[in-house]
Amino acid sequence: MTTGNDTARTTVVVVTWRGREHVTACLDAVAGQTRAHRILVVDNASDDGTAALLAAHPSRPAVTRLGTNLGYAGGLAAALPDVGTEFVAWLNDDAVPAPDWLALLEDALDKDQGAAAASARMETAGGEPISLGVTLTADGHGADTTDTGTETTGVFGFCGGAALLRTEALRRVGGVPAEFFCYYEDTDTSWRLRLGGWTVLPVPDARVVHRHGASSRPGSREFHRWNERNRLYMLIRCAPAGVAARECARFAALTAVLPLRRLAGRNLPPAWNFRTGLRVQVLTEVLTRLIPLTRQRRAITARAVVPRPVVWSSANPPR
Structure with missing residues (x-):
């Protein structure tokens, strides 16, 4: 109580x-x-x-x-x-x-x-x-x-x-x-x-x-892990299928090219979410949870009264 x-x-x-x-x-x-x-x-x-x-x-x-x-x-x-x-x-x-x-x-x-x-x-x-x-x-x-x-x-x-x-x-x-x-x-x-x-x-x-960040550590490895992973979790659960697929593919593609950019001598941001190890961990977590996330998506669809593309468009109106 x-x-x-x-x-x-x-x-x-x-x-x-x-x-x-x-x-x-x-x-x-x-x-x-x-x-x-x-x-x-x-x-x-x-x-x-x-x-x-x-x-x-x-x-x-x-x-x-x-x-x-x-x-x-x-x-x-x-x-x-x-x-x-x-x-x-x-x-x-x-x-x-x-x-x-x-x-x-x-x-x-x-x-x-x-x-x-x-x-x-x-x-x-x-x-x-x-x-x-x-x-x-x-x-x-x-x-x-x-x-x-x-x-x-x-x-x-x-x-x-x-x-x-x-x-x-x-x-x-x-x-x-x-x-x-x-x-x-x-x-x-x-x-x-x-x-x-x-x-x-x-x-x-x-x-x-x-007191922003008093209970967590913004900028830390776990901070970036949770942010990157949970954004993808959210999109898989809630966003239009095309948006979720596009953003998961973009995340995977950037993960794949980061080592190549480093080998080419490119300067990359020092933040944890630009480090290959963390990004691979995020992708692994997403892939491991993909079937449960898909089930959750179906349950969300069953409860929805507004189509996903309508909600997405209201948040991202055409420019």
Whole structure:
């Protein structure tokens, strides 16, 4: 059971892993919300004293302690069966929402019954925007957008660090893709919500200060592995077949030519996603999961009410 006011319409799910340095600030901010809520913390087998902090916090959050680290996506998936409220909020453990964050997100979804998710404005401690939501690029990458014009034009998807979703809509489209572990679980979920006929709202007044990367290591090998692999997972599951096939082929082709470019003395970016070993690992993981991913694609198709090409075209209009 989650804790909080019985009149609450939202369960705030905070997934943490080794969050001793920042999870208290997150829980303090959740406790200070102006709207009634319930809270559930998923502890991904932290071994740094996080469990003691959670037990001592005055808000007395309900805690699900996992036996192993399942990542952000796995933690959210583990929490979903325990959510009995109308809405479920996803909140990073290194995020600090303003007191009216939840109220503004709930009000936005109340005003637009066709929207299944509302994306907050994530910003630095200095107020610089980090994300108002997620766009989809022409090659199928999910990318944070800070374009204030999205308030009227909308966004393709929500940023999973501080968003509010209709619980039943999330369940109806298949829940959270636990196997993603970390990254792209929000863009994949946004894809499936749009295939289900829903939209996503940006709510720029709902502000959240985010210590970006406090819980992960942007730029690390695993960061690039998850991003590259999960983009392909997402496309295979959700995108038009031609787009998924094209992007998988492009990834494989670039993987094959990178050693040749190095032999030719070409200067290549130093990032991990330009290293052959990592790319081969990603391709191996995708090939190993291809049959299950295809089955998931069929299940997503069976639930969809909007054709994949229509969703893709709305995200990538002709120029």
